[in-house]
Each structure stands twice: as structure tokens, then as C-alpha cells.
Amino acid sequence: MSARKSVATAFMALSVLACGGGANEEANTRADAPATQVFEWKMATTWPKNLPGMGTGAERFARQVEAMSAGRLKIQVYGAGELVPALDVFDAVSGGAAEMGHGAAYYWRGKLPVAAFFTAVPFGMTTPEMNAWIEWGGGLELWREAYAPFDLYPMVAGNTTLQMGGWFNREINSLEDLKGLKMRIPGIAGEVWQRAGGTAVVLPGGELFTSLQRGAIDATEWVGPYNDLALGLHSIADYYYYPGWHEPGSVLEAIINIDAWNSLPPDLQAIVEGAAAAINDSMTNEFSARNAISLQTLVEEHGVEVRPFPDDVIDRLREISEEIMRETREDDDLSRRIVDSFLAFREQAKAYQQVSDVAYADIR
Numbered sequence: 001m002s003a004r005k006s007v008a009t010a011f012m013a014l015s016v017l018a019c020g021g022g023a024n025e026e027a028n029t030r031a032d033a034p035a036t037q038v039f040e041w042k043m044a045t046t047w048p049k050n051l052p053g054m055g056t057g058a059e060r061f062a063r064q065v066e067a068m069s070a071g072r073l074k075i076q077v078y079g080a081g082e083l084v085p086a087l088d089v090f091d092a093v094s095g096g097a098a099e100m101g102h103g104a105a106y107y108w109r110g111k112l113p114v115a116a117f118f119t120a121v122p123f124g125m126t127t128p129e130m131n132a133w134i135e136w137g138g139g140l141e142l143w144r145e146a147y148a149p150f151d152l153y154p155m156v157a158g159n160t161t162l163q164m165g166g167w168f169n170r171e172i173n174s175l176e177d178l179k180g181l182k183m184r185i186p187g188i189a190g191e192v193w194q195r196a197g198g199t200a201v202v203l204p205g206g207e208l209f210t211s212l213q214r215g216a217i218d219a220t221e222w223v224g225p226y227n228d229l230a231l232g233l234h235s236i237a238d239y240y241y242y243p244g245w246h247e248p249g250s251v252l253e254a255i256i257n258i259d260a261w262n263s264l265p266p267d268l269q270a271i272v273e274g275a276a277a278a279i280n281d282s283m284t285n286e287f288s289a290r291n292a293i294s295l296q297t298l299v300e301e302h303g304v305e306v307r308p309f310p311d312d313v314i315d316r317l318r319e320i321s322e323e324i325m326r327e328t329r330e331d332d333d334l335s336r337r338i339v340d341s342f343l344a345f346r347e348q349a350k351a352y353q354q355v356s357d358v359a360y361a362d363i364r
């Protein structure tokens with residue numbers, strides 16, 4: 001980015017010289033531009049339009065940016081399939097068809113296997129731990145380095161909090177029950193599921209209900225009680241398993257085309273970053289509040305059976321997850337640095353959790 005910036009600065013200096021202008025003229029140009037120029041952006045999202053939590057969060061972010069910028073940056077939000085299909089958001093923003101996108105990095109694992117580490121990794125870090133690693137532990141710099149070849153500038157813009165294990169029509173009593181079980185489960189978790197004997201498919205949220213209803217899949221995870229209730233998954237599945245071993249605190253991303261980002265004056269860039277941080281907090285709080293209420297609704301009003309995964313299943317899933325993390329580390333130098341940074345942070349966080357959150361949850 002700094003190379004692009006210096007090119008832009010050099011170009012600006014040349015233009016000023018060409019016009020015969022001096023320092024004052026340049027200062028006027030720079031000072032006037034932010035106050036008058038209106039930017040109109042398209043944001044493609046991977047979520048069904050206005051899906052509670054993620055979809056409505058993307059809308060709140062856009063409204064906040066517009067209000068904070070006094071209308072100088074207007075962002076039109078498109079639901080999955082409105083501008084591009086959910087799983088084409090990365091390419092659309094990378095290629096400039098949309099200036100911005102909102103989704104989750106693990107959807108892009110086919111292009112960049114290590115991307116999953118910036119959303120959620122099975123047996124990885126929880127929401128506060130992910131936020132801490134990305135903002136204060138070097139994660140963000142690595143993420144920006146990983147996306148730079150795609151002309152994308154990522155930032156944290158939401159979190160689903162710890163998810164649920166998913167919806168099943170078959171009881172899971174042992175590892176044997178995973179054999180041949182076709183489940184919608186994205187990211188590294190899908191690979192884990194495959195190696196544990198199941199079959200994994202990736203489907204966007206908008207296709208889960210009909211796929212499960214028609215029997216195209218035997219099970220699906222989505223998010224947690226709040227979102228799952230909104231999709232109506234309880235009406236087509238009997239058992240709701242926990243915990244969400246596969247997504248302990250999924251980070252949602254805002255991705256911005258690098259040329260669009262560089263075209264913004266610094267104050268609008270600061271507004272976008274501030275609004276992204278605000279929606280990250282706000283969405284996290286929303287999920288925390290609504291998941292608790294929604295779980296109660298699912299159990300008391302809809303008779304959902306909530307069950308823990310058996311120990312042998314969890315043990316095997318953990319073993320495979322650690323194996324895949326080690327494999328991802330071997331992909332290239334960047335993957336090694338990302339995985340090492342992630343795992344080192346997880347170990348520190350885990351040690352501290354034992355004397356803080358874990359210990360406290362046990363005594364409350």
C-alpha cells in the first residue's frame with residue numbers, strides 16, 4: 001500500500017507542477033476534495049438480505065458510515081444473489097465490480113487455504129481471543145498481507161460469537177454415526193468432518209433450509225440459536241448439538257477493493273474503520289443477547305432437543321483439527337507465519353482463560 005501511496009503522491013506533485021501551481025494550490029485541492037466529493041459504493045454480501053445479525057449488521061454499518069460522513073460516502077448493501085452470488089463476493093470486490101464486501105474469510109479457502117484462520121478454526125480461538133489476536137497480536141497485519149495479492153483490504157466487521165454444533169436428524173452417539181453423514185459445514189471444519197468419516201458440503205445460508213428439507217444433506221450447522229431460529233431449522237431437524245467445536249468465535253470481514261480504499265480521503269478512511277469497529281462490538285453484543293433468548297424459545301416453544309457431542313467424537317475432531325492446522329502451516333512462508341502467530345496466541349490465551357473466564361464460569 002505504501003508503494004501505491006508514494007506513486008499517488010508523486011503523481012499529484014507532477015500534476016501540480018504541470019499546472020504551474022505551488023504549495024498553496026496543492027493544499028487547497030487536498031483540503032477541498034474531502035468536503036465536496038461524494039463516493040457511492042456497492043457492498044456485496046454473503047448473507048441473505050437483512051438476515052438478523054449479519055445482514056442487518058451490514059446495513060447498520062452502511063447507515064452509520066453515511067451519517068458519520070454527512071452523506072459523502074453512501075454504501076448500497078446487496079444481499080446474496082442480488083449483485084453476485086454469495087460465494088462470488090471475494091472475486092467481485094477483488095475485480096472491482098463492487099467496492100466493498102461483507103462476509104467471512106473461510107468462504108475463500110479454495111483460493112487461499114490459510115484464510116480460514118481469519119474467521120474461525122476448529123478448536124481455535126473464541127470471540128474475544130480472535131479480536132485480541134487480530135487487533136493487538138499481529139493478526140491484522142498478516143491478514144492484510146494475505147489479501148494484498150487479491151487487491152483487497154480487509155478489516156474486522158462483526159462476529160457471530162461461539163456457534164452451536166448444528167442440526168441433525170440422526171442421533172450422534174459415537175464416532176461411527178458420522179460415517180457417510182452429509183453435512184453442510186464450511187472452512188477447515190468441513191475437511192475435519194470428511195476425515196472423521198462424514199461428507200462435507202459448502203452452501204450459503206439461503207440454501208440450507210430447502211437442502212435439509214429435501215434430504216440433499218443430513219445435517220447442517222449455521223450459526224447459533226438467534227440465526228438458526230430465523231432460518232427455521234428447528235422445523236426440519238430433531239436434534240441441536242453443542243458445542244460449536246468448529247466455530248468458536250467467527251470473525252466477519254469487511255473487504256474493500258484496494259483502489260477504492262486508496263481513493264478515499266483520510267477522514268473517510270477513518271470513518272470506515274471506526275464504523276467497522278463499532279459494528280464488530282454491536283453485532284457481538286447482539287448475538288450474545290439474542291442467542292440466550294432464542295435458545296429458550298427453541299427449547300420451550302418448539303421442543304428442540306439440545307444435546308452434547310459424545311466425548312469420543314470431540315476427541316477425534318480435535319485430533320484431526322490439529323493435524324490440518326499443521327498441514328496448512330506447510331503450504332508456504334506466509335501460511336507458516338499466520339499459523340504460528342495464531343497458535344502461539346491461542347496457547348497464551350488458553351493459559352490465561354484457565355484462571356479467568358473458565359474459572360469464573362465454574363464458580364458462578
Ligand code: CA
Pocket residue numbers: 163221222223247
Ligand atoms: Ca457456521
